Amino acid sequence: MTEQNKRVVDKFGNVYELGKELGRGGQGAVYAVKNGNFAVKILDNCSPTRRQALRQQLASVRMLYDIEKLFVARPREMLKAPYVGYVMELLTDMVPISKLINVPKNTNCLVEWYLQGGGLRRRLLLLARCAESLAQLHGKGLVYSDPSPNNIFISNDVNNNDIIRFIDADNLQYASSSSSINVYTPEFGAPELVMEKSGVNTLTDAHAFAVIAFKALALVHPLMGDMVNDGEPELETEALQGRLPWIDDPENDKNSTIQGFSRDIVLSPNLKILSEKSFGIGLNQPSKRPGVGKWVETLYSAADCTIHCPECNSTYYINQKNCPWCDYPRPTFVRVAIQRWEMLQGLSKNPKTLQILALNSYEPLILTNRIIKGRTGIDSHNPNIELVLEGETIKVRSLNGQCFWLTSEGTQIEKEVQDKWVCFPAKIGRDGSWLLHFNNLDCSHRLASFNLFPGENV
Structure with a gap:
């Protein structure tokens, strides 16, 4: 389908006016629908066999009760002939x-x-x-x-x-x-x-x-180095068949590139x-x-492990001393290390670091279930804790109604963390380093430790 403003009809007689082509894959193309939160996919294969296979396939997909949580656009209805395809829901913009x-x-x-x-x-x-x-x-x-x-x-x-x-x-x-x-x-x-x-x-x-x-x-494509881009078309086929080294192969640089x-x-x-x-x-x-x-x-x-640049508003890895996009010196940040607290022994002398996060004064840091509980998947992005860096002070509060705990290693101080801000020093001082516990101290859980890194321009 190459014409703009073409119309298609679904099996219930609903008419859809097609706009621009949104994308094309191995089986067909997807078009925007004008004035609606929909898109239409039209397959290249218009045979009756393909139509029947598509009907069965979409029926199976609709049976996935949590399809929205899987981030797959929900199919609605099949198209009428002469097209083989279907209408799907799609968020605007x-x-x-x-x-x-x-x-x-x-x-x-x-x-x-x-x-x-x-x-x-x-x-x-x-x-x-x-x-x-x-x-x-x-x-x-x-x-x-x-x-x-x-x-x-x-x-x-x-x-x-x-x-x-x-x-x-x-x-x-x-x-x-x-x-x-x-x-x-x-x-x-x-x-x-x-x-x-x-x-x-x-x-x-x-x-x-x-x-x-x-x-x-x-x-840059990982298989398309200078050898492929500057060579005969057959070399591209060889690269995609896995018969050439990839562009960053440490042992063979014949297909490397500066692109x-x-x-x-x-x-x-x-x-x-x-x-x-x-x-x-x-x-x-x-x-x-x-x-x-x-x-x-x-x-x-x-x-x-990325940090915000106050000069160009970009983000980059904290192992860079200067912003690679504008060369502005890296600002002060806190290295937040996620570790394990065991019920009987507490925090070991050489605890294993499970995750590392960066906190700086230009944006808050939200700890979700992915960090607090080590989860991935549907509920892993629920917010639990908010951290803010102000100078050399860290502010923390609960976002989910749960009570968390701050403890100091030096003076054994314990502070409850609920929905109101609680402050503690980012620097290790007379109270020792501070630990933010994600559960009660009488059970095994994850926690966060903090290490302040002064800015490179200081």
């Missing part, structure tokens, strides 16, 4: 995540364009949400089949890090029945799909997502390791490829 990947041709400053899309932290959080949704689908025995930047939608509001939708519900397949399905979007298909050695499964989903994440962060952002700026150390596993040994050995669950953990952890 949503755009494909490709808007954060495909750089417009008239872009004068790549850094400015990157930051206008919300910068590093927003990309990390949106990607973490996407991976989390895929992991939940995989946990139900489903595979998405064709993850691509055109069928993952995000809010057009650059201040929104939360809302994502997978728009192609017809892509959902049960893993046990996916061996014969070989659909993918060019550049995002796993080598075993491209070479027709496998059908779709959770690990082909993982490869597609890994490519999306790498491109969204670094603005995209420095990985030291946009990838945390653990994201670098995950990328190496995905596009190195995992490229042609799916069993050694990291699953999307590992991406959830690593992307959230990377976002936790």
Whole structure:
């Protein structure tokens, strides 16, 4: 369908006027519906067999009682002939995540364009949400089949890090029945799909997502180095089949490139390791490829370790002494370490750090169930605690009605933390260091410790 303003009709006779094409994947295209919170997907295959298969598929998807919580756009009705497709619900003002990947041709400053899309932290959080949704689908025995930047939608509001939708519900397949399905979007298909050695499964989903994440962060395809971009078209096919080294291969740089952002700026150390596993040994050995669950953990952890720049309003990793986007010195921040308190022994002398977060004076830090309880999934984003840094003082309060506890290691002071602000020093002083307990002291739980790092301009 190439014409604008075309109309389609669903099986109940409702007419939908189509607007612009929102995205195109391996099976068809999705169009916006004018004057409504809907979108329409029209498949390329218009055969009666495909229509019947789609009808059965959508009926199965509708039976997922928690489909909204899985961030999949709910399918409504099938289209009437001559089209094969369906109408789906879609929140207003949503755009494909490709808007954060495909750089417009008239872009004068790549850094400015990157930051206008919300910068590093927003990309990390949106990607973490996407991976989390895929992991939940995989946990139900489903595979998405064709993850691509055109069928993952995000809010057009650059201040929104939360809302994502997978728009192609017809892509959902049960893993046990996916061996014969070989659909993918060019550049995002796993080598075993491209070479027709496998059908779709959770690990082909993982490869597609890994490519999306790498491109969204670094603005370069992990398999498309200078050798491919400057060579014959056949080299691109070889790269996508996994027959060439990836662009950051530490042992073979023949396909390396200077394109995209420095990985030291946009990838945390653990994201670098995950990328190496995905596009190195995992490229042609799916069993050694990291699953999307590992991406959830690593992307959230990377976002936790970003800090706000007061000069250019960007975000960057706390291991950088200066903002990599504008070179402004890193401001004062508190390193918040999440550790484990055991009921009988308390905090050990060398406690294992479970997570690290950054708190600075330019924005509050909200601790959710993901931090407090170590959860991922549907309820992991419920807010529990708010922390604010003012000078060298930390303010804390409860957001969920629960009582938390502050203790000092030096003087054994205990303070209740409820809905009113409680203050304590960020610096280690005469009371020793302070610990924020996420449960009563007479049971095992997680806690937070605090370490103040003065700004680089001090």
